[in-house]
Amino acid sequence: MNAPGPPTGRTGLAAQQSQRVFDTWTAQKDASPLEIVAGQGAFFQTADGARWFDFGSMTWNANLGHGHPGMRQALVNAAERGLLTYPSSVFPDKVRAAELLLEVAPRGLAGGKVFLCLSGAEANENAVKMARLVTGRRKIVYRSRSYHGATLGMLSYSGDPRRKAFDPGLSDGICWDDRYEATAGPGDLESAIQAAGPDSVAAVLLEGVVGANGVFVPPTGYYRQIRQVCDRYGVMFIADEVLSGFGRTGRWFAVDHDGVSPDILTCAKGLTAGYAPGGAVVASGRIARHFDDAVLSCGLTAYAHPLTCAAIVAAITAYRDEGLIRRAARLGDGLRVQLRLLGQKRPYIQETRGLGLLWAIELREGGSGTPPATPARMKALAGNLRQRHLHMHKRDNLIFVAPPLIISDEDLQAGLVALGDALDATWAAPPARPPR
Numbered sequence: 001m002n003a004p005g006p007p008t009g010r011t012g013l014a015a016q017q018s019q020r021v022f023d024t025w026t027a028q029k030d031a032s033p034l035e036i037v038a039g040q041g042a043f044f045q046t047a048d049g050a051r052w053f054d055f056g057s058m059t060w061n062a063n064l065g066h067g068h069p070g071m072r073q074a075l076v077n078a079a080e081r082g083l084l085t086y087p088s089s090v091f092p093d094k095v096r097a098a099e100l101l102l103e104v105a106p107r108g109l110a111g112g113k114v115f116l117c118l119s120g121a122e123a124n125e126n127a128v129k130m131a132r133l134v135t136g137r138r139k140i141v142y143r144s145r146s147y148h149g150a151t152l153g154m155l156s157y158s159g160d161p162r163r164k165a166f167d168p169g170l171s172d173g174i175c176w177d178d179r180y181e182a183t184a185g186p187g188d189l190e191s192a193i194q195a196a197g198p199d200s201v202a203a204v205l206l207e208g209v210v211g212a213n214g215v216f217v218p219p220t221g222y223y224r225q226i227r228q229v230c231d232r233y234g235v236m237f238i239a240d241e242v243l244s245g246f247g248r249t250g251r252w253f254a255v256d257h258d259g260v261s262p263d264i265l266t267c268a269k270g271l272t273a274g275y276a277p278g279g280a281v282v283a284s285g286r287i288a289r290h291f292d293d294a295v296l297s298c299g300l301t302a303y304a305h306p307l308t309c310a311a312i313v314a315a316i317t318a319y320r321d322e323g324l325i326r327r328a329a330r331l332g333d334g335l336r337v338q339l340r341l342l343g344q345k346r347p348y349i350q351e352t353r354g355l356g357l358l359w360a361i362e363l364r365e366g367g368s369g370t371p372p373a374t375p376a377r378m379k380a381l382a383g384n385l386r387q388r389h390l391h392m393h394k395r396d397n398l399i400f401v402a403p404p405l406i407i408s409d410e411d412l413q414a415g416l417v418a419l420g421d422a423l424d425a426t427w428a429a430p431p432a433r434p435p436r
Ligand SMILES: Cc1ncc(COP(=O)(O)O)c(C=O)c1O
Pocket: 118, 119, 120, 121, 122, 124, 147, 148, 149, 150, 207, 211, 212, 240, 241, 242, 243, 244, 268, 269
């Protein structure tokens, strides 16, 4: 059978790739992928010789930037060992990865245990399974504004619009529509649990600092309130820290802003900083003890893969030894001011919001009262960002600023200047025609 034709405009390796490999979350003809050939620090290089700012940390995961020497060496060593393992194999990096993870996890998880998988979605799937196994209850309360992964299960427990194509998803999900900017707390979480029947609710699955769905930062004390409500009804609190973990918000984990320990914390992305696939479930001592006798019906072939474990050890060591969590907080304070200044001069910037090195810029067509930036405008902006070699995530009328934690003050500043130029060029041009 003939291979499908390459999407228009692609040449060379990109054209070859498009005949054989799918691009994610897009009609294939609309994708315009970059051929990355190298990287150093907060920059990467493409095959045409251009040097790009990585203002999106690849997929929000390259927290240690590109070409990190410690990460490279750890993976070379692990690859040279060429160790093949099965899920319950014993080896030093596996023990060390779990020890380090438990050391940096919120204090209440210190006596717990770690389950090692390959992605954020898998971590959340396994967390939900554990909560069901431990409580004997089925229902999962999830927040409308959240994303927990692309598996059918995790799409079912999120209000992300991308779930619509697959509905109906798993049953036993209770959606709680939380607008904490308005309510300064977890809104009607308690009523949602009461309506569901508290004895049937296993867990609240929460992306506390919403990432890809628009960067919404909860008010101080929010996690404490969630913890209290969960405790009142014997419901487990699962904190999804896949995107917000490992310094992204200026703390090891977003729950640390409130000093709260969930029952289960899930992580991925920054866990291996993108150098190997990796995800983890960190479960409390109480959950760990439950499975001393009960069967843990969770597993995968590449459980605790040696390359994953080596990457986890090297990444946590780098965050710690290089003081990167404090650094993210400091850079984030500066970024807050710089983004405010960026917005002051540009009436089409409706809002900048975030913390640490996780920010969203919300755009509208003109000054106050004008509609959100149109798809045509956002397409023009994407072109202008590309021209200036700025890799940034975009969604609807939002662009995201999420550079690696190792970025220098000067490079952050230079990237923001390039971003300002791209915005100015986009809004100086006559209104673009809608894309066809
Ligand atoms: C908060 C959150 N949870 C879970 C996931 C899913 O992670 P993965 O893509 O590694 O499955 C993501 C991915 O972006 C995420 O942002």
